[in-house]
Amino acid sequence: MRGARRERRARRLRRPVGSPSVSRIYLSPPHPSGREVELVRDAIESNWLAPLGPHVDAFERELSALVGVENALALSSGTAALHLALTVLGIGAGDEVACSTLTFAASANAIRYTGATPFFVDCDAATWTIDAALLDEAIAGRRRAGARVRAVVAVDLYGQCCDYDALQEVCAGHEVVLVQDAAESLGATYRGAPSGGQAALAAFSFNGNxxxxxxxxxMLVGADPDLIAHARKLSTQAREPAPHYEHSEIGFNYRLSNVLAALGRAQLAVLGDRVAARRRINARYRALLADAPGISFMPEAPYGTGNAWLTCILVDPERFGADREAIRLALEAVDIEARPVWKPMHLQPLFSGYPVAGGDVSARLFERGLCLPSGSALSDAEQDRVVAALRSASCR
Structure with a gap:
């Protein structure tokens, strides 16, 4: 019945026939810097069209300098970076790896790629990132059960870093290695330092959103040159330095192309502007919805500055007069894209039955959490349209 009521309300909110058309507002669309054509043209005219080339080398140097980590490896995806991180750290069959449960599936899939088994740890309600105290208990519990726990994949969520001081203390106490899934946190800071240097290895994503x-x-980054060198070898099918094709270990086809690296260089040059724009959008949402009953926002941790990749709200349906899904449908009815907060891994059919520590916090965030349009090119008029549609979903 509730689903039927939502759909009827969504139909009522759709634009009437003959009304002026408006552009769809996307959740997080690309925002070109203006130099993409110039740098891609250079890649094409120089005939560096195959994987590798001068733009790849420059992209690695520039990102390494920006995040303050000495070694960087440009790859085909953030998932590839996570997979290689775990592989070069020696994670494999028979091992267990702790993973944030409130994340995108790639964080856990990369663990399975190695043959290892994930177990999931709930988040802290104050930051939405992995709960360090619960992680400590979970590792101890898995060890008592006879598991060989080797690593932790900590996920920076919606542009906010985990509490890495606390996580490093836990990992040192259990002698496990820490991997930073920084796919969503490029441009954020942790205790004044750029995101990406808080673990043995860190993975960034440059996906379209x-x-x-x-x-x-x-991109895979890390302080240890030997680990990055090994990952570099594995990323090109593990070719040995020989005039013929010689292989002594299994490799992968994971390198970023020179053409796409040219795009990345153009974008990286304006990263500071993009972070500032998203933080301004986040602050404006907070101001515009400050008086909306039952609407609250993802907290910003006191130990860092998030990049506000996506602005996320929590909806109390009793106070607001509609639940998260009713709001999402109301936005969709007027061509505005919104998305529920990540469905926790321990609730995914793929990982049903895997061990989980806690889970109630992330389940509640999924049930009530919604990501609003947050692209750095979002105009005030478009943001006003989002807020008006959101408010219209309330029955009060």
Missing amino acids: KIITTSGGG
């Missing part, structure tokens, strides 16, 4: 994009791509 991220704060900067190479259409599809990623």
